[in-house]
Amino acid sequence: MATNMKISVAGRIKDESFAKVSFKGKNEEGCVIVEGKNRTLEIKLPEKINWRQATLIPRQIVFFAKKNGIKKLALDWTAVKDLKLGEESAVAEIFAVNFEMANYEFVAYKETPKEGWKFIEEILIIADGKAEIEKSIKRGQLIGKEINSCRDISNTPSGEMTPEVLAKNAQDAAKGTGIKVSVLGEGDMKKMKMEAVLAVGKGSRQKPRFIVMEYNGEKKGKPVVLIGKGVTFDSGGISIKPADGMPEMIMDMSGGASVIHTVVLAAKLGIKKRVIGLIPAVENMPSGESYRPGDIIRSMSGKTIEVENTDAEGRIILADANTYAEKYEPELVVNVATLTGAAVVALGERASAFFTKDDKLKDLISEEGEKSGEYVWQLPLWDEYEAEIKGRNADVCNTRNRANSRYGGSILGAMFIYQFSKNFPSWVHIDIAPRMTATQDEFLSAGATGTPIRLLIRLLEKY
Numbered sequence: 001m002a003t004n005m006k007i008s009v010a011g012r013i014k015d016e017s018f019a020k021v022s023f024k025g026k027n028e029e030g031c032v033i034v035e036g037k038n039r040t041l042e043i044k045l046p047e048k049i050n051w052r053q054a055t056l057i058p059r060q061i062v063f064f065a066k067k068n069g070i071k072k073l074a075l076d077w078t079a080v081k082d083l084k085l086g087e088e089s090a091v092a093e094i095f096a097v098n099f100e101m102a103n104y105e106f107v108a109y110k111e112t113p114k115e116g117w118k119f120i121e122e123i124l125i126i127a128d129g130k131a132e133i134e135k136s137i138k139r140g141q142l143i144g145k146e147i148n149s150c151r152d153i154s155n156t157p158s159g160e161m162t163p164e165v166l167a168k169n170a171q172d173a174a175k176g177t178g179i180k181v182s183v184l185g186e187g188d189m190k191k192m193k194m195e196a197v198l199a200v201g202k203g204s205r206q207k208p209r210f211i212v213m214e215y216n217g218e219k220k221g222k223p224v225v226l227i228g229k230g231v232t233f234d235s236g237g238i239s240i241k242p243a244d245g246m247p248e249m250i251m252d253m254s255g256g257a258s259v260i261h262t263v264v265l266a267a268k269l270g271i272k273k274r275v276i277g278l279i280p281a282v283e284n285m286p287s288g289e290s291y292r293p294g295d296i297i298r299s300m301s302g303k304t305i306e307v308e309n310t311d312a313e314g315r316i317i318l319a320d321a322n323t324y325a326e327k328y329e330p331e332l333v334v335n336v337a338t339l340t341g342a343a344v345v346a347l348g349e350r351a352s353a354f355f356t357k358d359d360k361l362k363d364l365i366s367e368e369g370e371k372s373g374e375y376v377w378q379l380p381l382w383d384e385y386e387a388e389i390k391g392r393n394a395d396v397c398n399t400r401n402r403a404n405s406r407y408g409g410s411i412l413g414a415m416f417i418y419q420f421s422k423n424f425p426s427w428v429h430i431d432i433a434p435r436m437t438a439t440q441d442e443f444l445s446a447g448a449t450g451t452p453i454r455l456l457i458r459l460l461e462k463y
């Protein structure tokens with residue numbers, strides 16, 4: 001649930017309802033010291049603090065405050081400055097973003113406890129000369145809140161977050177921002193020959209949608225097109241997934257959700273760029289209507305796709321979305337998808353995998369990933385891999401076409417999408433499967449993380 005936490009800056013603490021934050025704690029769990037009417041929340045910090053740990057400090061503060069039932073916090077900014085984490089405005093922004101992220105919990109389906117939820121109501125930053133810090137905090141809060149709205153969409157069960165509802169969410173999120181949202185239905189997609197999206201959606205009673213968001217932060221100039229996988233539930237289709245882990249597949253539209261809220265955030269931050277968001281939204285289900293292993297689909301591009309496995313559906317719908325993107329003559333196209341479990345096998349849960357042939361873009365993404373706390377790691381996209389996704393009876397195959405189809409799964413998923421991205425001057429695919437859900441040690445509530453909005457927004461600003 002998105003919270004209404006207030007973050008304000010003032011010269012001094014208001015009253016004793018605020019617990020002071022101290023970094024001098026010795027207890028790993030964080031503890032509260034009570035002296036008369038004054039409470040102090042003590043946090044233990046690592047001895048040497050790098051930027052990565054810096055992003056966790058604000059989360060730690062909120063996490064332990066909630067655990068101890070504290071609702072109002074006062075943070076002495078001088079103590080933060082003494083930690084020498086980096087440039088003041090950058091630190092203020094990262095603190096605000098992560099205060100918001102840590103204060104989030106998905107409670108929409110839970111009964112409110114008698115004593116109420118333990119959300120933080122207010123954080124007071126004690127600082128002099130506050131204008132600069134206030135600006136950064138406001139920006140950070142805006143980013144954090146948008147990330148939390150994205151987490152709401154991802155965490156909502158698929159029975160309620162259908163392609164139609166996802167499209168409605170995009171429209172609602174864009175209200176008042178000037179973003180134009182159009183939603184294509186089945187009929188529109190048939191006319192445009194988007195057979196790849198339609199094929200994947202065939203098995204479900206929930207009909208597919210194709211969501212188009214257009215934000216014109218400037219009148220002219222070529223846009224950046226963000227394309228997010230919107231599989232609202234991925235059962236695997238006829239190539240059905242094992243039961244273990246299947247409930248997590250309600251979040252298989254996390255790439256799409258992140259694109260929706262990145263475009264909205266770009267508008268809210270007034271980024272001077274044209275940004276287009278495209279989200280092919282489908283439900284991948286087994287039924288008598290489903291597309292089958294062995295089927296050959298003629299994609300919107302004209303290229304044919306041989307379906308080896310109906311669970312490799314994300315890349316199929318992205319093929320049409322990328323072809324659709326060509327009409328915008330983009331300067332950059334970014335694919336965002338919970339594409340492969342293989343990316344999680346390769347990198348664990350701490351970094352998303354990314355793929356690009358553009359070395360300058362590679363450096364920018366790596367750098368902004370570190371700065372934003374949205375960690376990414378490049379995997380290869382060498383030409384040699386192309387031979388492994390050639391179709392036998394079609395142009396391309398949706399999984400590896402030779403012995404052990406499991407090898408290089410994340411790379412071949414990227415290589416497949418690349419077949420539909422060759423007309424773009426610059427292109428990157430981010431496989432966010434590793435970062436879809438929070439790890440236990442990052443002081444976030446379990447479930448969706450809202451990745452990679454923090455990275456995408458910086459990319460839009462810096463590219």
Ligand SMILES: [Zn+2]
Nearest residue numbers: 234311312313
């Ligand atoms: Zn799948």
